[in-house]
Amino acid sequence: MKIELRNVSKSFHKDANTIENLNLTIPDGELVALLGPSGCGKSTTMLMIAGIYKPNDGTILFDDEPVNDLEPKDRNIGMVFQSYALYPHMTVLDNIAFPLKQMRVPKEERYHRTKEAAKRVHLENFLERKPSELSGGQQQRVALARAIVKEPRVLLLDEPLSNLDARLKIEMREEIRRLQKELGITTIMVTHDQEEAMTMADRIAVMKEGEIVQYSTPIDLYQQPQSYFIAQFIGTPPMNFLKGTLLSNGTSCEFKMRETVHALPIAPPFQGEKTVYFGVRPHDISIGCEGDLQLKGKVLLTESLGHASLISAEVEQTYIRFMTSPQLRPEIGAILDLAIKKDALHVFDMKTGERLG
Numbered sequence: 323m324k325i326e327l328r329n330v331s332k333s334f335h336k337d338a339n340t341i342e343n344l345n346l347t348i349p350d351g352e353l354v355a356l357l358g359p360s361g362c363g364k365s366t367t368m369l370m371i372a373g374i375y376k377p378n379d380g381t382i383l384f385d386d387e388p389v390n391d392l393e394p395k396d397r398n399i400g401m402v403f404q405s406y407a408l409y410p411h412m413t414v415l416d417n418i419a420f421p422l423k424q425m426r427v428p429k430e431e432r433y434h435r436t437k438e439a440a441k442r443v444h445l446e447n448f449l450e451r452k453p454s455e456l457s458g459g460q461q462q463r464v465a466l467a468r469a470i471v472k473e474p475r476v477l478l479l480d481e482p483l484s485n486l487d488a489r490l491k492i493e494m495r496e497e498i499r500r501l502q503k504e505l506g507i508t509t510i511m512v513t514h515d516q517e518e519a520m521t522m523a524d525r526i527a528v529m530k531e532g533e534i535v536q537y538s539t540p541i542d543l544y545q546q547p548q549s550y551f552i553a554q555f556i557g558t559p560p561m562n563f564l565k566g567t568l569l570s571n572g573t574s575c576e577f578k579m580r581e582t583v584h585a586l587p588i589a590p591p592f593q594g595e596k597t598v599y600f601g602v603r604p605h606d607i608s609i610g611c612e613g614d615l616q617l618k619g620k621v622l623l624t625e626s627l628g629h630a631s632l633i634s635a636e637v638e639q640t641y642i643r644f645m646t647s648p649q650l651r652p653e654i655g656a657i658l659d660l661a662i663k664k665d666a667l668h669v670f671d672m673k674t675g676e677r678l679g
């Protein structure tokens with residue numbers, strides 16, 4: 323099912339909108355992540371789609387039909403909250419069957435569908451246990467089975483993995499993704515973990531202060547961040563930022579850093595002078611070879627990641643980190659020639675945060 327939010331606003335207080343004129347289309351069968359820092363309005367957006375909060379303004383449509391006036395129970399939504407909210411005194415079987423009981427599905431069919439849902443999340447051998455006798459990941463899967471058992475048209479997941487340890491998180495990520503694809507169910511997932519969003523989602527809506535600042539595929543978000551805010555939010559280790567002044571004549575430019583000036587074969591979309599951040603991802607900085615921007619870096623630390631060395635260095639009083647092959651382990655204090663290719667440079671206006679190229 324396609325979900326659309328048109329000019330949706332929501333305020334809890336008279337003087338400020340929590341959600342400001344939000345527009346978002348979630349294509350049928352896709353998994354879309356709402357990603358952003360704490361308090362930016364992710365859960366509020368989700369709860370409006372569920373019908374638990376009413377927007378003050380705008381329209382929410384399911385398959386082109388406005389649903390603003392539909393009660394949550396009539397929207398046919400499966401939801402998993404951050405705290406799974408399982409019933410502690412009920413068995414796994416009864417927990418999963420609960421929504422069907424509420425819908426007065428006959429006993430026989432209820433049992434059959436509950437077992438089917440439990441099987442999908444690999445819990446068929448745990449049906450008689452109580453939640454307290456399950457691991458965190460198993461409890462998470464009960465919550466997931468309970469959300470899918472009524473075959474909802476939409477699945478809403480609010481921070482579904484936040485209570486799990488690192489290994490279980492990765493397992494559950496794959497599990498949710500597999501289930502979502504198998505069922506072809508339109509899914510919205512709230513997270514503040516960029517890696518979770520990047521690995522699971524077909525598209526990511528990055529939110530900041532109640533607005534969507536970019537809505538793209540994970541790869542576009544990584545390769546073409548539209549603002550400084552997004553660039554520093556996406557990617558691990560994070561992007562490096564070199565401050566300086568960019569002098570452009572429209573076809574070529576000069577980048578003035580603290581101590582050095584570099585002529586660059588790039589054409590920024592403006593003429594004149596701007597203070598900018600040059601963003602460079604850690605794997606786009608190399609030692610020694612030719613590049614369009616050549617810098618000197620003083621090694622502060624070398625860490626081994628097994629498959630690569632992660633080097634921290636100082637470049638004109640800016641702290642940067644980059645990756646090299648695992649054999650390269652430069653000494654602390656060594657001065658390195660660093661090279662960056664022009665295609666690896668992301669340029670952001672320091673004042674507005676906007677991408678300039």
Ligand SMILES: Nc1ncnc2c1ncn2[C@@H]1O[C@H](COP(=O)(O)OP(=O)(O)OP(=O)(O)O)[C@@H](O)[C@H]1O
Nearest residue numbers: 334335340358359360361362363364365366367514
């Ligand atoms: N029921 C409510 N009454 C008043 N203010 C609310 C209510 N729900 C949310 N807010 C406010 O709206 C803003 C957005 O909250 P929301 O829960 O949507 O954030 P979030 O992005 O989900 O954050 P988190 O990652 O911390 O869960 C916050 O400033 C919050 O205090």
Ligand SMILES: [Mg+2]
Nearest residue numbers: 364365366512
């Ligand atoms: Mg929230």
